[in-house]
Amino acid sequence: MLGVCYYPEHWPRERWAEDARRMRELGLTYVRIGEFAWSRLEPDPGCFTWAWLDEAIETLGQAGLKVVLGTPTATPPKWLIDQHPDILAVDQEGRVRGFGSRRHYSFSSRVYCEEARRIVTLLAQRYGQHPHVAGWQTDNEYGCHDTTRSYGPEDLRAFRLWLQARYGSIEALNRAWGNVFWSMEYRSFGEVDLPNQTVTEANPAHWLDFYRFSSEQVAAFNRMQVEILRAYSPERFIVHNFMGYTPDFDHFKLAQDLDIAGWDSYPLGFTDMDVLPCSEAEKVRYARTGHPDIAAFHHDLYRGVKPRWWVMEQQPGPVNWAHHNPAPAPGVVRMWTWEALAHGAEVVSYFRWRQFPQAQEQFHAGLNRPDFEPDVGFSEAARVAEELQSLSPLPPSGPAPVALVFDYEADWVYRIQPQGREFIYRDLVWVFYKALRALGLDVDFVPPGARLEPYRLVVVPSLPVVSEAALETFRHHQGVVVWGPRSGSKTEFLSIPPTLPPGRLQDLLPLRVTRVESTRPGLSEPVRWNGLEWPSGVWKEWVESDLPPQATFGDGKGALYRHQNHHYLAFWPGQDFLQSYLGALAKSLDLPLHPVPEGVRVRRRGDWVFAFNYSGQPQPAPAPTNARFLVGGPTLEAYNFCIWKAG
């Protein structure tokens, strides 16, 4: 299904009905409204102007649209900030982050939590049972603009309470963090500071707990809203629109309180801005399509975050916020929409109905231009709507053949303590993901501790802290598991395990990492596997084990070990190696491989196979010769897709 984001408060009331009519005509089902509208709902403290929103909902609903109502907590109005300046967050350098844009609040501000509770309650009471309100969106893009962590007095207060609850006694904290080192010991929780602005790096255990705390504060703020909405608005779904790769809080945990994970898909900006890193050549080649794995990565990630998921904001044309903002190539908006559906999206909602000619996002295209004419994206959306009608219902998505264990905490651990400048968790996950996609394998992202039964192949790019619960799922798993470097290398308190890495994983992998090293680009050491040499770099481990190595470094040391169904990579793998190695494993497991030409990617949904062509040239569809095509045919046009039925 399709939807759109709409801001009735931006447009004359006289136009609402026609806008609604045209949305329906276009084939849209959902319309998201209300986020950011606080100053119009409560222009003065305690004075509410519900009438316009009443009318907007009525108008949209009457036209046959289902309304997703946003809570406006991402943009508290100026009068509220002036009453309570301690709502504002403080950045890592100690500067207050002021009013004048959005997301200007700290999750730990007590006043703000109360104010957010107040406005959400009022909204939920008024519209919670409205027949046209189908669901709710909480806030907007948690964590965007680096807003997960704040360093002010309210944050310090809450962090100390959080530590007290976690450790019980200050002695326990001192022990857990190793504070005897450098005389960092505290005598009470009231002595603990935030970890920013130390002379040199703070204790990494201190940072990790602050990251955990900050992540939980986001979830708690969201949960507060969810509980109100559940109470006053039963039987409506609750969604949040997450942003592109924003690892600062644990989306798996936050989403436990939601019904649907939404995410905001801007493939061009994400490619330009290295949300997932692209080479300069890729940035040029895919400037008008986005990197062919960048939307898919997020679709798969957010499907892992919540089985029901939407694209809550789909880029419909050029945007305003990247360093460079090109127009999508012709057809690409349609292709993106179909790719989201292929990956299992329940709804794709375009952002926004109409380009707003003022303020920060005036260069952000919509389905309509600011002169009220349809823009390019409009006709592409219309085509999707027609196609959807003729193809519905799509077959349900089953589990993928491969699971990728993704861990937000791993991102934190390596950000806090990379030990080598190029050791970035995001990049390691990305190289695993791209290798699997190049093999034509569908991938499910799962958190550590998730059920692994459905998967014959599980890849764990790296999991530094292995909980007992997560270990348990691996212990009983029959499928092949490939562990990346540094897995099991840390305890819960970010120290080296007493038995050395991989610590708890030694149950599964009888080996011991006695030394690690990081190397600079240019200092590559080949890894010998399968009779060939594969370049490696960034990271290398020295392993002691009775197992025979499956691959070796140039100096003869073991680089890859296998024990029963568990494989361990003692180095940072390149994409070529992974494609070859995981390809061999997949073949031995009889997984469905679809090696793809450059710029082409495939994805299954039930027995339908979708192929997408991100390149500017026609490409052969990677389909069997006798494939029965539902859309397109054996030649895949540029910026287009096809669907065939799996044999």
Add this chain to the structure above:
Amino acid sequence: MLGVCYYPEHWPRERWAEDARRMRELGLTYVRIGEFAWSRLEPDPGCFTWAWLDEAIETLGQAGLKVVLGTPTATPPKWLIDQHPDILAVDQEGRVRGFGSRRHYSFSSRVYCEEARRIVTLLAQRYGQHPHVAGWQTDNEYGCHDTTRSYGPEDLRAFRLWLQARYGSIEALNRAWGNVFWSMEYRSFGEVDLPNQTVTEANPAHWLDFYRFSSEQVAAFNRMQVEILRAYSPERFIVHNFMGYTPDFDHFKLAQDLDIAGWDSYPLGFTDMDVLPCSEAEKVRYARTGHPDIAAFHHDLYRGVKPRWWVMEQQPGPVNWAHHNPAPAPGVVRMWTWEALAHGAEVVSYFRWRQFPQAQEQFHAGLNRPDFEPDVGFSEAARVAEELQSLSPLPPSGPAPVALVFDYEADWVYRIQPQGREFIYRDLVWVFYKALRALGLDVDFVPPGARLEPYRLVVVPSLPVVSEAALETFRHHQGVVVWGPRSGSKTEFLSIPPTLPPGRLQDLLPLRVTRVESTRPGLSEPVRWNGLEWPSGVWKEWVESDLPPQATFGDGKGALYRHQNHHYLAFWPGQDFLQSYLGALAKSLDLPLHPVPEGVRVRRRGDWVFAFNYSGQPQPAPAPTNARFLVGGPTLEAYNFCIWKAG
């Protein structure tokens, strides 16, 4: 005429008379003194020591020199700052910018305006009618060191008043800025903050008004001084010494209160520091001369700012403030001086008489060395003085054949909202200017709204906000006008015009820009014009029009339109294209073209044609074979110039 900047307070009184005598001997007419001397005029609050300045003026005047007296407001003394710390400016990060160098004040400090008024009044009363005082310089290099904008409480206070005066009601401001977006609405002017330190970008309309306000504060501060000087010092001229490209305030507007625009010409430092951007190869090639267009650009700009203009500070040797500070090649100081005269300078004044061996500028060469011996620049200045005597009077400068419409506000608009990282107004103007200069065309810079009658060709690199008054001048202009991209793309309040860009210009150009995009370097798209393909990049527009395109993009869309005498470029043009396109236009208009060899530039003054050789090799002068040379001859030596009479 020639002059020099002198600081008698730096040198023993015993030496003043001899210095004065040698200045006259050298052939200098003017001597600028007094700027920066506050701590010597008022060493303690209210205690004045005029005697030394009385004597200095007397000594210099007696020697036959005309004195330009500077107001010392760029350097308030420490005791004043200690009495009133709120004089100090605050930077964008919220840090107070302290005492200890210069320009340590905010233009919005009420106390400082009063103190500046006080000292200027006292100076004007004492010396306003002094026979040796020929004129006044206000302050020093407004805006230098990023001092136009300040972010402290005094600035906030003044900005709120300015907004109130501009908008009358807060509702009008909210509407103008589109503050409904992201709930940015205010209930009173007292709620408006400065636009710095927001969580993500502030409203661009908010920024633009803050830029406008800040620009006007500079002009108001200057006007306050001018009014005092006019009152107490009738019949003396008033000048300010502007810096190299400092777009933060509108020089056209400020200069309305002046008689003369001075500017400070440091071609080597400007080239090294990208005051106008130079390639690495150009920085090496022109390290000892400066880029051949960099001084000329400023001469033409400041002649546009005010018909009477001086080079108030002419670099006489190596300076101290660039990343690299090489010595000018032999002869280049003379060449720079003559180039300024060729462009119409009334006076060229060297900075400074003698290198001061202490403090921040001790590595800044003067005409004399710190050991009191003449430095290299001295003999070059002496040669100019002799040449001037034999060649005077120079013929008057008439209007150039080409006008370039230059707009400070355009710089602000694109700095605030570039939409593509490489879209920098300065760079666009620079490429137009260099193309015209390569054709040997003289250029007049004019502000929007200026009389255009004299010009057969007008280029407008970009003019986003077109006022009704400016439009009027174009409406009636008969000459050819070439509009660059994004012209007319914004309303006065920085929003997209209701009829889409080019908004008001649609009166002249019946077309509509329906989409724009910015692209990264490397993603070039050729523009087809005149049977050839020209590389383009940075910026592209999609145009709807009934006009037939004069040039097309690779995808067939129109890239260049013409309606009657108006031409519109829907892309960011390269220099090669502009040279070819403007050259063809100029030819069709019968303008005097002088295509020049590399490193050579020409400039007319009346019927004299000057040619300057910035290259290290002799070059043929681009003169007709039968040219009558006043200086030099058909072969232009390295770092030299020639003059011939136009046929």
Add this chain to the structure above:
Amino acid sequence: MLGVCYYPEHWPRERWAEDARRMRELGLTYVRIGEFAWSRLEPDPGCFTWAWLDEAIETLGQAGLKVVLGTPTATPPKWLIDQHPDILAVDQEGRVRGFGSRRHYSFSSRVYCEEARRIVTLLAQRYGQHPHVAGWQTDNEYGCHDTTRSYGPEDLRAFRLWLQARYGSIEALNRAWGNVFWSMEYRSFGEVDLPNQTVTEANPAHWLDFYRFSSEQVAAFNRMQVEILRAYSPERFIVHNFMGYTPDFDHFKLAQDLDIAGWDSYPLGFTDMDVLPCSEAEKVRYARTGHPDIAAFHHDLYRGVKPRWWVMEQQPGPVNWAHHNPAPAPGVVRMWTWEALAHGAEVVSYFRWRQFPQAQEQFHAGLNRPDFEPDVGFSEAARVAEELQSLSPLPPSGPAPVALVFDYEADWVYRIQPQGREFIYRDLVWVFYKALRALGLDVDFVPPGARLEPYRLVVVPSLPVVSEAALETFRHHQGVVVWGPRSGSKTEFLSIPPTLPPGRLQDLLPLRVTRVESTRPGLSEPVRWNGLEWPSGVWKEWVESDLPPQATFGDGKGALYRHQNHHYLAFWPGQDFLQSYLGALAKSLDLPLHPVPEGVRVRRRGDWVFAFNYSGQPQPAPAPTNARFLVGGPTLEAYNFCIWKAG
């Protein structure tokens, strides 16, 4: 002799005795303990827990180890910071540098000086005469993490007093700094601010005095500790462990109060992080050894700082703090140790006994792994211990043939006022040093004013401020002296000398530098010497002199002058030129040259010649054919060394 750094407080008491036994078994003599242990010595204000330290010292001493006891002042505990937040330093941007790592104090905090005095006194009283305590280490790595200079109220207070003591009257200061420039004059010392956070650069003389002041504050803080230790702990030596190149304070002056200069040798991190600059190719080539001159440079520097010197911390494996942290190549820990001994180290002490699995340095290898097993470095240290036993005693180090005059103040002068971005004192010293080492010459670093009699060749890379005392030593010196550019170019108050550079040196060098220039990379000008052209860049001087130039620039100006035994380079020399020029001089002086193959370096100690092979391939030892080898032989294996007796 060998030693190790140990933190008993990190490990169970039960393990101390065994650790001590194994240390002795390994062949270690010294063990450093106690630094950083404040929170364990005084867990609450005034409550002391000496018992553990009593026991630790006893245990270690009983095992036969000599204890070096550290004062714990680098890490004041949290309760002390909370009682007196003004202990904390303030960074150049005005931000307080908080608790949570180490070195969190300002040297100018009065409270902290008292508190440091208190804890050091208590320690000295308790352990000063302990039979197992052989010596003391003050604090830890002064200046590390940019902690020499602080910009808070306590620093300002102390700086004003320091200025008052230095200048006596504010008029004298104003004159010395040239404060008439830009009206920077003060009326009292109470008006002087710190030089940070000015609008543009502060007066360089202001900065230089602040650098000098800051340097003296470090020395004063150390002296305070030394005086206590001398009083309560007679006959024990006092050492401090300096860091890699940390020029912010004058080590020569501070070390006057010490018995021994220690330094902390981390060749891999120093190479990776440009502590001395290495090309990208060198960083790759020497990633596992460190640059072959980088440890040696420091050995020679710190031997100059104090004739008795230790390596107090020797890297034993990968570290945690560089951008990249590779493992040393096999054998390199042994090679480093022997290289330190060859350069005259009295003791080499490994850091640390055992890798601590928690907190900031958990990735820093020790001689033992965190699982209590020996790490790679352990066996290499053991081998050194055995070798030492068979080779002791080593012959004493005599003076080297060449002295390099090294001046901390020179580093400050050029950092404050580089005048060309690439003019970095460190880099200039480094190029001189590398040239001498490539010739196989041993080098002694000496401060200006040191006795020069022993040296037939003295090189002075640059000495901008030449004191009368330093001049005196040169005046009477018979050996050859090579002066680098900018020598003598400044007075004590950082102004240009009245007679122009080289100022006071004009007694020795009858010449006058009339102009200087800095040039960008790419603008190289060849210097012609000895019939060849040598590339030069960065810096060039114009010299007036009656002396005939020994080398000339491309434009014919003199580049190199000689007067009697003094040589003056009027340009920034490249390494090739220096090797050739200094080589010719050395040859003429009959100094012992040992030109070395790539990656090989030599060093004499008495009549023993050591050669070290930093390359990964065997190399011929640069020994005479009939050399008598004490260790190794004519072929030098990779990462190994040999010793032969000089003929």
